[in-house]
Amino acid sequence: MQIRDTRTDLRIVPVGAKQRALLGALVVKAGQVVPRDRLVDELWGEHPPSNAANALQAHVARLRRLLPAPAPGPGTRHHEALATRPTGYVLRLGGIDTDARRFTRLAAEGRALLGADPVRAAGLLREALALWRGAALQGSGRGAICSAQAALLEEGRLLALEALYDACLRAGHGREITGELEELAIAHPLRERFHELLMSALERCGRQAEALLAYERARRTLVHDLGIEPGPALRARMQAILHHHDPGAALACPPLPRKPPTGPAAVPPQAPGHDSDVRLLREEIARLRLRVERLAREQHDLLDRLDRLMPREPSGSP
Numbered sequence: 001m002q003i004r005d006t007r008t009d010l011r012i013v014p015v016g017a018k019q020r021a022l023l024g025a026l027v028v029k030a031g032q033v034v035p036r037d038r039l040v041d042e043l044w045g046e047h048p049p050s051n052a053a054n055a056l057q058a059h060v061a062r063l064r065r066l067l068p069a070p071a072p073g074p075g076t077r078h079h080e081a082l083a084t085r086p087t088g089y090v091l092r093l094g095g096i097d098t099d100a101r102r103f104t105r106l107a108a109e110g111r112a113l114l115g116a117d118p119v120r121a122a123g124l125l126r127e128a129l130a131l132w133r134g135a136a137l138q139g140s141g142r143g144a145i146c147s148a149q150a151a152l153l154e155e156g157r158l159l160a161l162e163a164l165y166d167a168c169l170r171a172g173h174g175r176e177i178t179g180e181l182e183e184l185a186i187a188h189p190l191r192e193r194f195h196e197l198l199m200s201a202l203e204r205c206g207r208q209a210e211a212l213l214a215y216e217r218a219r220r221t222l223v224h225d226l227g228i229e230p231g232p233a234l235r236a237r238m239q240a241i242l243h244h245h246d247p248g249a250a251l252a253c254p255p256l257p258r259k260p261p262t263g264p265a266a267v268p269p270q271a272p273g274h275d276s277d278v279r280l281l282r283e284e285i286a287r288l289r290l291r292v293e294r295l296a297r298e299q300h301d302l303l304d305r306l307d308r309l310m311p312r313e314p315s316g317s318p
Contacts, residue, residue, distance in 0.1 A: 012066050017141055018043050019066075022059050024140030026082070026091035027098060028149040035088040042143030060089055099131045100153060106131075107160040114163060118170035125164040132157060162193045165201075174201040185214070189221045192234045199234075203241050211241050 014020045025034060025042045040052045049055050064082050083090050110124035136153035140146040161184065168177045181198040188194055195218035202211035215238045219230050230238075 012068075014063065014066060017139070018059055019063060020139045021141035021143055021146065022056075022063055024137045024149075025143060025145040026063075026089065027093075027100075028137075028145050030091045030093045030098075033085045033088050033090045034145075038145065039088065042141070042145050045143065060084075100136070100149075103128045103131045103153075103160075104156060107156060107163070110160070110167070111163045114167055114170065118167040122164055122167040122171060125160050125167060128160055129157065129164065158188065158191065162197065165194075165197045169197065169200055169204070174204040177201055178205065178207075185218070189218070190225060192218065192222075192231055195230075196234050196237045199237050199241060208241055208244070212238065215241075 014023050021043050022039065025039060036053060036056060039056055040048050043056065043059070044052065060082065067081050081092055081094070081096075083092060106124050106128035110121045110128060113121035113124065136150040136157070137146045140150075165177055165181055165184075168174070178198065178201045181194060181201055184191075184194045185198050195214060199211040199214050202208070202214060215230070215234065218234065222228055222230055229235075
């Protein structure tokens with residue numbers, strides 16, 4: 001979370017987790033009065049200080065000093081962007097935009113153009129996704145307000161990625177996106193749409209066998225992790241590949257021109273299946289890396305819980 005003063009182009013980052021959590025909650029609820037008790041819950045959870053109201057007021061005062069002053073005008077007051085109300089506080093953005101709002105607007109415009117102008121749609125969706133510089137509301141804590149909004153924004157990001165690669169396929173750029181889709185299918189193994197898009201991209205490049213292997217990997221993952229078979233859309237894509245029925249295949253992957261070898265330095269041909277084997281190994285390595293990272297996070301959480309449950313030894317002499 002950071003504040004950018006458009007007049008000076010300065011970026012201001014609130015110091016301390018409580019300041020960032022307060023700013024995040026107020027930005028999420030911009031234009032609405034956020035009750036004091038909800039802000040206390042957001043900042044301290046189940047362990048508020050005994051003087052929570054005074055502590056919250058102090059944090060609000062510090063945040064006010066960080067916020068850019070409004071543009072001069074008749075009747076304006078210093079730092080009026082963050083106002084006090086009888087029941088809580090309200091952040092009034094006025095004409096100020098946020099990255100989250102811009103992302104949502106650009107992503108919606110891109111999805112609306114998917115059928116009519118996939119090239120323009122892809123451009124808008126890439127512009128929207130370029131606004132992401134990390135996890136949504138990163139550093140704003142795990143309070144209810146910020147956590148719920150971060151989950152919604154992350155889902156919006158994944159939907160935008162799905163729409164982007166759909167647009168790329170419609171525009172005939174299947175060859176260029178297969179690698180990116182393979183990474184997304186590995187990173188989000190339970191998200192069927194990424195598998196479906198990957199299968200379409202592979203088929204349209206003439207790689208039907210690999211597309212069917214991608215389906216089988218997705219099916220095994222879904223059965224193993226969730227105990228369910230693939231949904232209707234993924235099964236329909238597999239059936240279409242089996243029957244070679246894909247209207248977009250003719251324009252999705254135009255053949256690349258072949259360059260003849262030039263002299264003895266030309267690279268010798270690889271053994272059959274070499275590229276496929278390398279790709280499968282890379283996928284397995286990526287999966288293992290994700291599992292290691294997940295296990296490390298789980299271990300950290302369990303150790304934290306253990307520390308909290310362990311009784312503290314009394315200080316002093318026995």
